[in-house]
Amino acid sequence: MDALGLARLQFAVTTSFHFLFVLLTLGLVTVVAVMQTRAALTDKPVHARMTRFWGRLYVVNYALGIATGIVMEFQFGLNWSGLSHYAGDVFGAPLAVETLVAFFLESTFLGLWIFGWDRLGKWVHLALIWLVALTAYASAFWIMVANAFLQHPVGHEERDGVLRLVDFPALVANPLFGLAFLHVLLAALTVGGVFLTGVSAYHFIKRTAEVDFFRRSLRTGVVLTAIVTPFLIGVGFGQFPIIGEFQPGKTEDVSGAGGAGLGFMIQIGLVLFLVSWLTVPLLFRDWVVRMRFPLYLMVIGIPLPFIAAIGGWLFRELGRQPWLVYGLLRTEDALSDVSREGMLFSFIAFTAVFAVLAIADWILIARLVRRGPVDAPAPVSPLVPAL
Template sequence: MSAADLARLQFAATTGIHWLFVILTMGLVPIVAFLHTRAAYTRDPARRAVRERMTRFWGQLYVINYAVGIVTGLVMEFQFGLSWSGLSKFAGNVFGAPLALETLIAFFAESTFLGMWIFGWGRLSRGAHIALIWLVALTAYASAYWIMIANGFMQHPVGYEIRDGVAHLTDFGALLANPNALLALLHITLAALTVGGVLVAGISAYHFARGSEDADQFRGSLRLGVVVGAVASFFVVIAGDLQLPLLRRTQPMKTAALEGGDVERVEARLVQEHGPGDYVFAHDWLRLSMDVMTIIGNTVSTVTLIAVFLLRKDWLVRRRPVALLMTAMIPFPFIASAAGWVVREMGRQPWIVYGELTVEDALSPVGRTSLAVSCAVFVAIFLALAVTNWTLIARFARRGPSATQLGSTEPLADEADGESAEGSGGGPGGGPGDPGGDPGGGRRVVVPVL
């Protein structure tokens, strides 16, 4: 393999694995925020207790994914300097600001709000605690916006001019309103909600299928996951189609490969505009990835839509094969999302910044041996982190709410002996860990041990 192939393989593998963390983070956090809000404003103490318990259960899965995923994000940043210094040199004046903002939001603002939410159980007022989880959701999507602005410039560069062989930003507004970035962000948002909804529905259905002692507590989560998955998976197909007219104008070879167009005519046009080059790159991979994404997307949309109607007759709860089918669907939205990422990134070859900078020109002057070693190390680290993440998520998902550590509380030594540790919160209504209770609560808050 050439140095360019090794660098591309490294970045493709690490970014693809990191993307699985990102898509679940974006899909799960609004569901957790909604569940927390609904639990906090439920008046009936018994129902509030169940809903808060489920909020902590899903919140713990989210925290695990976020904690491990952010490590992959930190490691991945080093690759820009290691393998792609040409990209930084050419597009750093444009590309750098969105990347810096994404880093500040994801690694500082989002993580700060999440930490305050984790440690705020039983300590913060109800309104403040709810505001924190919604701020976590807001910053997660703000982070996604900035990274898509950076990626959108690579896909469809706008708002710049070339001076002395370097891109300089001339129109910040055009960069922020890049249609390639905004349409992709809409598509990704709906894909993330599909992932989150199917995961919630699948884990909930699993507990009904196995007859878990906590199964009845998953009834509300099952409904929410099925509805979110059905709505999001329906509109994600529409959002994907909205990108095609823009791609036909800005990346004609990609659409020609995907739609069976006249590839030779498009290649001749690109040679005339940009000079000789390999413009017919990996078209078989593009079509295969597009087919995988389309088939899975339509299947998930159909199954979740049918599941919405099955909820009315309680078949998802009573029919074990149907419940197991929902559980078996969990990995498929992840696969579809990864296939969509392949279509987006591979389809603009040979460019790293479309029409301006090729992959070969962006490559750092690093030897094949160094790239081979770094590729092996990076991929091994990312695979280890992915296995760790999914092992932890699967373990806590199987154990159910009874084993949840996030937000649970323990009585202090001077409390009455017979008082339940889960009945903390000290607020009106006496619900367990009531976020509207006394900020101190006379208890210690237990955070998850990963």
């Protein structure tokens, strides 16, 4: 494989890994914020315990996700310097806003939330998790603005061989942005809902003594999935006319990994929609727990929304080829002047590190899940100093 192929493969692999972390981060932070809100409003211990248990899973996932995010940020300049050179004035703007407004603030808020556990007043601490959630959404917002520009470049003019920004609001009004952003958010909430459901089901399979704790978690997960999936599917199909208008042929000519991705995404979305609505009536008197066999399906279902999201992303990005910036800059013309060996080194290094991170994430989350909610005063993160 030549340097171009390696650089493309590296981008696909690292972004896929990064996206897996991001989906769970966005899904879980919402759920944790809701749990903490209920804990603050009701003063029932079960909600505080749920916040701590699910919060720890969230923090572990964030810890590894942020590491993949740093690599993503550098990758544009490392391997695709032609993109910064030609379109950096326009494409760089939303990315800069993302790192400044979202990433910078999000990590600062999260650090304070972790460190402020049992130190800050409950309302201040609650406000912090909502600020973390909002800045996480803002992060997704600006990343999707940047991505929409690659799909359908707007708000620019070309002068002296480089693009210049002429209309910043046009980037946000991009027809390829709004629904796609909503779609990603709803997908992340679905990931959160299915994750909550699957983990709770695992504990019922193990005949947990924490019946109240996991009943509430299971219900939250199932209801969240049931509420979100119809909108997710609606917003998904709603994008086809827009794609048809601005990227003619993308849906018709799709083949290979992109086509398979689109197919998987649609099928998994429909399955999750149907199954979650079939499960809602079974929540009555815990029928779903007593029947037992649905619990196994719930555990098996945990990876499904991840697979669907990767599939959808592959369709969106592969369907853009051979363009990096649609109609303006070809992918091959944006490649950095880096030797094939240099590219091979970074591909192997990043892929190996990301694979280890993903496995570590999976092992750590699985271990925390198996341990279940513990009442020993375990901190929400190893970052917290012992009190």
